[in-house]
Amino acid sequence: MASTPGKFLTDLDTLDNLPGLQQVEQLRRTDKAVTIAGRRHGRDVVAKQLTSSERHWGKRFAHEVGAYREFATTPVPWRVPRLHHAGPRLLVIERLPGAPPHTDRYPPRLPQPVVTGMIDALTAFAAWQPPPGMLSTPVTDWPARIRRYAATGDLPGDVQQPLLDAVTDTPLVFGHGDPLASNALTDPGQPLVFIDFEFTGMYPPGADLALLGLWLGRHDPGAEQRCAQIVEATGSLHTYQAMRVLWFAREQRLYKSLFDVVDDREHRQWLDDQTADAVTGLRRTVGRG
Template sequence: MQVTPSVPDRPLAGDDVFEHLPGFQLGERLRATDKAVTVAGRWRGEEVVAKQLTSTDRHWVKRFAHEVTAYQVFAASPPPWRTPRLHYAAQRLLVIQRLPGAPPHTDRYPPRLPEATVTGMIDALAAFAAWQPPAGPLRKPATDLPARIRRYTAAGDLPVDDQHTLVAAVTAAPAQFGHGDPLPSNALSTGNDPLIFIDFEFVGFYPGGADLALLGLWLGRHDPAAEQRCAQTAAAAGHLHSYRAMRVLWVAREQRLYHGLFDTAGDHRQWLGVQATAAIAAFRETARA
C-alpha cells in the first residue's frame, strides 16, 4: 500500500492506530519518541513490529512515507542484507516483520562498544554503500546538502569562509547509497549473524563516507579509536575529503540539536565545540591538498 508523501495535519484516523488494526495483538513497547511509538506484537500469526507516527510535522510525515517506500523497493529489488518484510502501511502506521536481535545500545552517544560490534556496524554501512538501488526514489539525494550548508552558514553554525569549499566537496564527491541515521539503536545484532541496520527514514544517496562520518561522531564521544577506524575506512575507499566535509556538517547539526537540550551541565556541548573546531581544521587540510 503506497503512502502519500505529504498529507494535511489531522488527528490519527482509525487505520493509523495499531490498537484498531483488526487482529493485532499488542505486545511490549519498544521505543517512544516525540515523533513515533514503536511496539512489538503479533499479527496474522507472525511476530511483528508496529510503528505509529504521532507527530503531525510535515517533515516527519514525509520521512515516514519515505520509509514505507524503502520497504517496497527492498521487496521488489532485495539488497544483499536482510530487511524486515512490510506487512501493512497506512499514512501514519506501518507493520513489519520482527527480526531477531537487539540494538547494541540505545544511547545516541553510547559508551565504548565491543570491537566486534564496531566492526559489524562499519561492515553493514559498507554493504549499504556497495548496493545500487533500482531507478526511482532511493537513487535520489537523501537531502539537499548545499542548501543545508547555506542555511547553517547564514545561521552562524558554519564559518562563512568554508561555505563554497564545503558545497564543492559534497557536490563533487561520488554518491553512494547510505542509511543516513546509523545509530546503534537502529541496528540489530544477534551475536551470530551479521549486524544489520533497520529504520529507513533517511536512506538515499549521500557523498561517499557520509554514514561513516556520522557513525564515527557518535561512537567517538567515548571511543576515539572507533572514529579513527571510520575515518581510515573512508580514506581507504578514497572518500576522506567528503568524509571530513560531512563530519563538519554532522557536528554542526548535533550542535543545533543539542542547543539548550539534554545537556544541563554543558559537558557535551563543550565536547561538540571541540569537535567542530577539529573537524573544520581537518577539512581545510584536505581542501588544500
Template sequence: MDETASASSQVPADVGALDHLPGWHPGEQLRRTDKAVTIAGRWHGHDVVAKQLTSSERHWVKRFTHEVSSYRAFTDAPPPWPVPRLHHAGRQVLIIERLPGKSPHTDRYPPRLPGRIVTGMIDALTGFAAWQPPPGPLSMPATDWPARIRRYAAAGDLPDDVQQPLLEAVTSAPLVFGHGDPLASNALDGAGQPLVFVDYEFAGMYPPGADLALLGLWLGRHDPGAEQRCAQIAAASGSLSRYQAMRVLWLAREQRLYQDLFDTVDDRKHRQWLDDQAVDAIAVLCLAVGCR
C-alpha cells in the same frame, strides 16, 4: 536523546488503527520517542513490530512516509542484506517483520561498544555504499547538500571560508546509497548473525563517507578509536575528503540540535566536546584542501 516534544506537535497515537486491524495482537512496548512509539506483537501469526507516528510535525510525517516508501522499494528490489518485510502501512501506522537481535545501545552517543559491534556497524554501512538502489525514492539525494551548506553558513553555524571546500567536497563524486541515521538504537545484533540496521526513514543517496562520518561522530564521543577506524575505512575507499567534509556538516547539525535543546539537555560538558570537535574538524578540512 528522546526529549518530549511540545504539546502542540503531539497527536494522539493511532491506537484505534492498530486495535481494529484484523490479525494484530499487541505485545510489549519496545521504545517511545518524541515522534513515535514502537510495539512488538503478532500479525497473522508472524512476529512483527508496529511503529506509530505520534508527531504531527511536517518533517516527521515526511520521514514516516519515506520510510514506508523505502520498505516498498526493498520489496521490489531486495538488497543483499536482511530487511524487514513490510506487512502493513497506514497513515500513522507501519507494521514490519521483527528481525532477530537487539539494539547494542539506545543512547545517541553510546558508551564504548564491543569491537565486534563496531565492526558490524562499519561493515553494514560499507555494504550500503556498495549497493545501487533501483530508480525511485532510495535513489534520490537525501537532501540538497549545497543548500544546507549555504543555510548553515548564513545562520553562522559555519565559517565563511569553509563554504567552498564543503561545496566542492560534497559535489566532487557521485552519491552513494546510505542509511542516513546509523544510531546504535537503529541496529540489531543477533547471535551468530551479521549486524543489520533498520529504520530507513533517512535512507537515500549521500556523499561517499557520509554514513561513516556520522557513525564515527556518535561512537567517537566515548571511543575515539572507533572514529579513527571509520576515517581509515573512508581513506581506503578514496573518500577521506568527503568524510572530513561530512564530519564538519554533521557536527554543525549536532551543535544546532543541542543549542535548540539546551534548556532541556543541560549537558555543558557534551556541548563543549561538540564545540571542540567542530573546531578540530574544520582545521583538518582546511589543512587538507585549503580554506580561503
C-alpha cells in the same frame, strides 16, 4: 494505548484498531512515534504509529514506508524486515531477531565485534546500487543546507565553498542516513543489521561512516579513526571530512535548545572541541589541494 486524534488517521491507521494486531510490549516512545512489538496473523511483528503532526516527520514516515516497499520488490544483499502493513501513519514489519547494542545517541564504548558489524553494514550499503526511483535520489539538498548553516552562523564562512565543492564533485552512494546504535540489531552468530529507513537514500561518499564515527567517537575515539581509515582507503577522505563538519554543525543545532535546560557542560565542550577539529582538518585538506 491511546490513539492520536487527527484528520490524518483512518479507522485502521492506529495500533488500537488494526485487525489482528496483538500488542506484546512497547519498545519505544518518542515525541514523534510509538513503536511496539506484537503478533499479527501468527507472526512476530514490530508496529510503529506516527504520533507527530509535524510535516517533516510525516514526510520521513512516508519515506520509510516507501523504502520498505522498494526493498520488497528489489532484493538487497542484506537482511531487511518484511513489510506486512503500511498506512499514512502506521507501519507493521517483520520483527527480526536481536536487540540494539545500545539506545543512547552517544553510546559508551561498544564491543569491537559490534563496531565492526556496524561498519561492515554501512560499507555494504555504500556498495549497493539502487534501481531508479526514490532510493536513488539525494535525501537532502546539501548545497542549500550548507548555505543555510553558513547564513545562520553554524559554519565558518571560509569553509562554505570547500563544503559545496566536496558534496557536489563526487558521485553519490547509497546510505542508511541514521546509523544510530539504537537503529541496529545484533544477534549472536548473525551479521549486524540496520533498521529504521526514514533517512535512507543517496549521500556523498563516507557520509554514513562520518556520522557513525561522530556518535561512537564520543566515548571511543578509536572507532572514529577506523571509520576514517576505511574511507581513506577508498579515496573519499576529503568528502568524509566535509561531512564530518556538516554532521557536527547539525549536532550543534540539535543540542542548542537542550543546553538551555540540561546542564551538560562536558558534552557541550566536547562538541565544541570536535567541531573545531573537524573544521581545521577540512581547512588543512583544502590547503594541501
